[in-house]
Amino acid sequence: MKHLRTISVVCLLIFGVCLLPMTEVMAQPKEIILGAAVPITGGQSREGGYFKRAYELAVKEINDAGGITVKEYGKKIPIKLILYDDKSDNTTSVQLYEKLVTEDKVNALLGGYGTPLITAHTIVAEKYRMPYVNGGGATGAIYERKMKYIFGLLSSIEKLTYTVMDWMVGQQDAGNLKKPVKIALMGENSSHGKEFRQGVLARSKAAPDRFQVVMDEPFELNLKDADPLLQKVKASNADVYLADARLGDYTTIHRRYTELGLYHQVVSYGPRGSEKAARDALGAASDYIISCNWWHKDLPISAATSFAQKWEKLYNEPAEWFPALGYETVRVLAKAIEDAGSLDKEKIRNALAKMDMKGSLVVGGRVTFKPNGQIDNDYVMMQNAPGGKASLVYPADIATAKAVVPIPKK
Numbered sequence: 050m051k052h053l054r055t056i057s058v059v060c061l062l063i064f065g066v067c068l069l070p071m072t073e074v075m076a077q078p079k080e081i082i083l084g085a086a087v088p089i090t091g092g093q094s095r096e097g098g099y100f101k102r103a104y105e106l107a108v109k110e111i112n113d114a115g116g117i118t119v120k121e122y123g124k125k126i127p128i129k130l131i132l133y134d135d136k137s138d139n140t141t142s143v144q145l146y147e148k149l150v151t152e153d154k155v156n157a158l159l160g161g162y163g164t165p166l167i168t169a170h171t172i173v174a175e176k177y178r179m180p181y182v183n184g185g186g187a188t189g190a191i192y193e194r195k196m197k198y199i200f201g202l203l204s205s206i207e208k209l210t211y212t213v214m215d216w217m218v219g220q221q222d223a224g225n226l227k228k229p230v231k232i233a234l235m236g237e238n239s240s241h242g243k244e245f246r247q248g249v250l251a252r253s254k255a256a257p258d259r260f261q262v263v264m265d266e267p268f269e270l271n272l273k274d275a276d277p278l279l280q281k282v283k284a285s286n287a288d289v290y291l292a293d294a295r296l297g298d299y300t301t302i303h304r305r306y307t308e309l310g311l312y313h314q315v316v317s318y319g320p321r322g323s324e325k326a327a328r329d330a331l332g333a334a335s336d337y338i339i340s341c342n343w344w345h346k347d348l349p350i351s352a353a354t355s356f357a358q359k360w361e362k363l364y365n366e367p368a369e370w371f372p373a374l375g376y377e378t379v380r381v382l383a384k385a386i387e388d389a390g391s392l393d394k395e396k397i398r399n400a401l402a403k404m405d406m407k408g409s410l411v412v413g414g415r416v417t418f419k420p421n422g423q424i425d426n427d428y429v430m431m432q433n434a435p436g437g438k439a440s441l442v443y444p445a446d447i448a449t450a451k452a453v454v455p456i457p458k459k
């Protein structure tokens with residue numbers, strides 16, 4: 050009887066030892082599920098299409114290398130990417146992010162494009178405490194809500210305006226603009242446009258010897274008739290014209306600006322104007338426009354150069370900030386998972402909060418996040434040159450061309 054008990058104990062021990070590895074193997078995930086809803090159709094489809102392709106490219110590269118190393122499981126695990134079309138609609142976007150979390154059981158979320166869509170669906174990520182990274186939203190409307198799980202790769206609109214104003218100070222000191230310079234200011238009636246105008250007004254108020262805003266006007270999105278606005282611009286007798294507008298409104302406004310024969314020593318539409326779609330829409334009318342942006346293909350950073358070459362070879366089109374930041378969004382989230390060494394949501398979130406990613410393609414080559422989850426890297430400025438090229442003109446230490454100021458009269 051004693052021998053039988055001994056044999057039973059030994060068998061149980063052997064069975065337990067054999068069973069344990071099988072259980073562990075069964076529990077190991079076969080894939081890491083990342084998901085996003087992007088505007089593949091609708092009003093933001095051009096930008097959303099860039100993000101879709103960029104996400105797919107980054108995931109392919111990671112998977113071709115075996116996947117993401119997850120220490121907890123002692124191996125590389127490939128990514129499964131789930132992408133939906135939110136049709137550029139806020140309600141649809143929210144519903145799809147709910148689906149990604151509750152039905153698709155994603156491990157983490159990638160963002161969409163555009164402030165209204167991102168502001169809406171980030172509520173879902175926060176509700177479910179799901180790590181979320183985006184490369185398509187910059188306004189305070191996204192980050193001022195003190196959310197813990199939302200991270201973004203676009204610096205603030207306030208910083209954009211301050212960059213433009215700092216650049217103009219340099220132009221004044223070089224004798225290219227007078228002091229104070231008179232500014233005609235307008236922006237779309239959105240959080241993006243409001244923050245742009247607020248930034249210019251704040252900087253002008255702080256430096257009245259440098260800047261004088263002689264016109265400040267908001268306008269509604271999807272503008273049909275730009276004449277009333279542009280007549281005010283003309284009547285202001287400004288030296289510089291600063292505006293903030295989406296592609297459609299930019300095209301409407303600046304085409305009419307050109308037809309009316311308006312002229313200013315500097316013309317800028319915030320981040321708009323240097324991208325291929327903007328150049329194609331207006332041709333030579335867009336020459337010499339200044340834009341302030343989150344990325345440029347000529348950044349003296351190896352990761353930026355590598356991405357630009359890769360994108361142009363794959364798609365036979367210039368690399369712009371939309372795909373560049375979309376691509377980097379995936380890489381940042383992948384690094385956070387690797388740093389966490391786990392697929393636990395809290396550990397991934399904490400890894401994002403402590404992120405210090407060097408060798409990135411972003412301006413400065415490094416990704417860290419402020420306590421509100423937003424990156425705080427510098428902007429770069431470009432100027433459209435005749436022939437369709439947009440040259441990097443600021444900061445001076447990385448510029449590939451000197452800005453033409455005042456711009457030539459046509």
